Amino acid sequence: MSASTIPDAAAPAGSQRLAPIKSLFSHARYIVGDNPVTGLSFGLFMLFLVCALIGPYLVPHDPLASDTMAALQRPSLRHLFGTDQLGRDIFSRVIVATRLDMTIAISSVALVFVLGGLAGIAAGFYGGWTDRIVGRIGDTIMAFPLFVLAMGIVAALGNTVTNIVIATAIINFPLYARLARAEANVRREAGFVQAARLTGNSDARILLTQIMPNILPIMMVQMSLTMGYAILNAAGLSFIGLGVRPPTPEWGIMVAEGSAFIVSGEWWIALFPGLTLMLAVFCFNLLGDGLRDIVDPLRRT
Amino acid sequence: MVAIPLLDISDLTVEFGTRRGIVRAVEKVDFTVAKGETVGIVGESGSGKSVTSYAVMRILDRAGRIADGSITFSGIDIRSADEAYMRDLRGREISMIFQNPRAALNPIRKVGRQLEDVLLRHVQAVPSNAKEKAIDLLNQVRISRPEERYHAYPFELSGGMCQRIVFALALACRPQLLIADEPTTGLDATTQKAVMDLVVELTRARGMSTILITHDLGLAAAYCDKVIVMERGKVVETAPSGSIFKDPQHPYTRKLMRATPRPGITLRDLLPATDEEPPASSVVVMDGKPLLSVRDLVKEYPRQGAGATLASLFGKKAADAAPFRAVGGISFDVMRGESVGLVGESGCGKSTTSMMIMRLLDPTSGSIQFNGVDIGGLAAKSFAAHPMRPKIQMVFQDPTDSLNPRYTAARAISDPILRMGGGQSAAQVRARCEELARLVGLPGDLLDRFPHQLSGGQKARVGIARAIALDPDLVVLDEPTAALDVSVQAIVLNLLQELKERLSMSYLFVSHDLHVVHLLCDRVIVMRNGAIVEQGSADRVLSHPEHEYTRELLAAVPTPPV
Incomplete structure (x- = not known):
């Protein structure tokens, strides 16, 4: 075996592997062109992603540095979103907070996607006792006011970011489990599942290789929708003083801190983090539908 | 003086705006429908026959538009009529019935109420006499006990009965034109005959005109005055139904006719005539021992009722209601190299039987001997890992439903090889895949496509390639061509026959179509209500049926006037 044969063999395989990616891109372009709102949400999502990844290196001011001389300044060119009661630059704090809020949202959604989805x-596939147990767990969770339940979980497990993630995942569990159950149940008797049984697949393998890929597009939409909800939930918990603690920049805490100043006319402290929060939730909700169009092969005509 | 036709379509062109530019679905279509005339539009899928009728009703999709031509309905220009006027026209003057009767009915409203809704909407009745008129309509479409059925919900009625209700809805306002879009597809042959006889009789009695859209040339010729054959959006032939079978003019009509299964022909006759000699069919080796031997096979389902569910909730045995017998103790053999047809109408237990033989369903009692081993006693759950598994395979009815939409053709075909073929390298699997594709006549470059990028016939080939991947001894064919056009069906049936001879397999062919069974099978088993009513050689059963039910089935197949 000479080394020179490797690139030769790899070249066609590489271009073959690239082809689906290329078609995915052209498909994405078509979807975006077809639906400008999806394009907008993708743009916003990219913006949030950049802020989360390299935000701390971009910001003009140290988000934690207080400067009492410049406290409570209105938005200006120097401080785009103004400054808070300790003179910290709100713009920088909003940008830096993206990473923390996104991390909480993404990890909680990923956690519930795996647990609730499976x-x-x-x-849905096995029915019987599996179905009953999963269903009753979901019902029990749904029986509580969800935000209060999340508060209770964080209070009981301890006031940390990890526990916020766990709490958010738990309160979303019924949504995922029910959706996945319904979708799997419909496909349980589908022809291709029967065919897979005939070709010697075990139940577990059918579940993972035949049914799961068909449910993914719908779960994607659900993920994107709950992502907005997860951000809102994390911010809500911090707003009431659970989870993230000051002076860490976080949208919920910033709104909470700013809320005391609204009556005295310093509106910008609460407004800008609140607006960003709203934009993030809005972006993820729109993204859901766009994502579905891209991952669903049936739409690719 | 020439009578003015009821419907006059001239130069009709319909275009659809799609991602890949404009597609012409219908191109320069010309035809007329006279008053009281029954016109059949025949064509395979994609021929534009449905789109033409949608254009007449002006119910095209958002992407579609009438690009050119004119549609005149009793002096009214449909193309330029305003939407409010069209709403009034639909239902009152032109009615339409669709393929799936259940989808056309509101599932949560009593059928009688639905009839009343239409009567009231088009001012054919006032609230005080609506019920009376609805029951009268049910009577007219031959629904027995109409007073009782007035209160039925669609799910409580059979498919044929639902289609009759839809028909009653269409007739409610005494329209002048009825458009029936594949009204009997998916119905059993005897039900199809009953529904079609009713349509023809009632439209004659009322002096209505009918457009029957169908893929079945035999059906159109048997029930229509005039037949229009369409191919790829164009009308290729228009002829009175009496002459179209005797003297077809266009090559496409001839091709369609050849491909339609009928008595007294061989499989080879379905394909277009070629000069090459048909391959001499090899002599089937049949040794004395049967490959598959089914004895006293029974499948029972407990009756579902509120009481039973409640009882099982408390861990008690269900009430003593007699269980429902889907299959009631049947016995038959399939020899090595033989193909056996299992025929019957929906609900006769033929699919349940095939599922039990496939070991996807556990029988209640009885034995299934395969190659001398009793596989009936093994649980369906654990059979996936049994060494017999690769030897019994199946081709499913719906080629679309039986392929995972997220797997490419190659992935679908290689699935059995990966699971049960014993660790082969990726290159070996791929090579086998390509070999199988060649065997079933699937172009190799289609292997990397997803099911939705393949045509119906190509998907059927993928399904067949998957079934024969591991050289099975027995293949159960569950109506493998029911979802295909006749010309594709002809090719697939020939392919199956050729594969059987080449790979020396046995077939158990499950179907409701006696003529198709005759073409492919050596022996036929006729089932009804879970029991076998007749079995014997295919030639004997189809030419000299002994049982009344077999005769009834044979008579229900539409025969064109000759």
Whole structure:
């Protein structure tokens, strides 16, 4: 075996592997062109992503440095979003907070996607006791006011970011489990599942290789929708003083801090983090539908 | 003086705006429908026959538009009529019935109420006499016990009965033109005959005109005055139904006719005539021992009822209601190299039987001997890992439903090889895949496509390639061509026959179409209500049926006037 044969063999394989990616891009372009709102949400998502990844290196001021001389300044060119009661630059704090809020949202959604998705698919596919147990767990969670439940979980487990992630995942569990259950249940008797049984697939393999890929597009939409909800939930918990603690920049805390100053006319302290929060939730909600169009092969005609 | 036709379509062109530019679905279509005339539009999928009728009703999709031509309905220009006027026209003057009767009915409203809604909407009745008129309509479409059925919900009625209700809805306002879009596809042959007889009789009695859209040339010729054959958006032939079978003019009509299964022909006759000699069919080796031997096979389902569910909730045995017998103790053999047809109408238990033989369903009692081994006693759950698994395979009814939409053709075909073929390298699997694709006549460059990028016939080939990947001894064919056009069906049936001879497999062919079974099978088993009513050699059963039910089935197949 000579080394020179490797690139030769790799070249066609590489171009073959690139082809689907290329078609995915052209498909994405078509979807965006077809629906400008999706394009807008993708743009926003990219912006948030950049802020989360390299935000701390971009900001003009240190988000934690207080400067009492410049406290409570209105938005200006020097401080785009103004300064808070300790003279910290709100613009910088809003940008830096993106990473923390996104991390909480993404990890909680990823966690519930795996747990709720698997539990739901198993419940829908096997039925019987699996279904009953998963269903009743979901019902029990749904029986509580969800935000209060999240508060309770964080209070019980301890006031940390990890526990916010866990709490957010738990309160979203029924949504994922029920969706996955319904979708798996519909496909349980589909022809291709029967065919997979005939070709010697075990139940577990059918679940993972045949049913799961078909449910992914719908779960994607659900992920994107709950992502906005997760951000809101994390911010809400910090707003009431759970989870993230000051002076860490976080949208919920910033709104909470700013809320005391609204009556005295310093509106910018609460407004800008609040607006960013709203924009993030808005972006993820729109993104859901766009994502579905891209990952669903049936739409690719 | 020439009578003015009821419907006059001239130079009709319909275009659809798609991602890849404008597609012409219908191009320069010309035809007329006279008053009281029944016109059949025949064509395969994609021929534009449905789109033409949608254009008449002006119910095209958002992407579609009438690009050129004119549609005149009793002196009214449909193309330029305003939407409010069209709403009034639809239902009152022109009615339409669709393929799936259940989808056309509101599932949560009593059928009688739905009839009343239409009567009231088009001022054919006032609230005080609506019920009476609705029951009268049910009577007219031959629904027995109409007073009782007035209160039925669609799910409580059979498919044929639902289609009759849809028909009653269409007739409610005494329209002048009825458009029936594949009204009997998916119905059993005997039900199809009953529904079609009713349509023809009632439209005659009322002096209505009918457009029957169908893929079945035999059906159109048997029930229509005039037949229009369409191919790829164009009308290729228009002829009175009496002469179209005797003297077809266009090559496409001839091709369609050849491909339609009928008595007294061989499989080879379905394909377009070629000069090459048909391959001499090899002598089938049949040794004395049967490959598959089914004895006293029974499948029972417990009756579902509120009481039973409640009882099972408390861990008690269900009430003593007699269980429903889907299959009631049937016995038959399939020899090595033989193909056996299992025929019957929906609900006769033929699919349940095939599922039990496939070991996807556990029988209640009875034995299934395969190659001398009793596989009936093994649980369906654990059979996936059994060494017999690769030897019994199946081709499914719906080629679309039986392929995972997220797997490429190659991935679908290689699935059995990966699971049960014993660790082969990726290159070996791919090579086998390509070999199988060649065997079933699937172009190699289609292997990397997803199911939705393949045509119906190509998907059927993928399904067949998957089934034969591991050289099975027995293949159960569950109506493998029911979802295909006749010309594709002809090719697939020939392919199956050729594969059987080449790979020396046995077939158990499950179907409701007696003529198709005759073409492919050596022996036929006729089932009804879970029991076998007749079995014997295909030639004997189809030419000299002994049982009344077999005769009834044979008579229901539409025969064109000759």
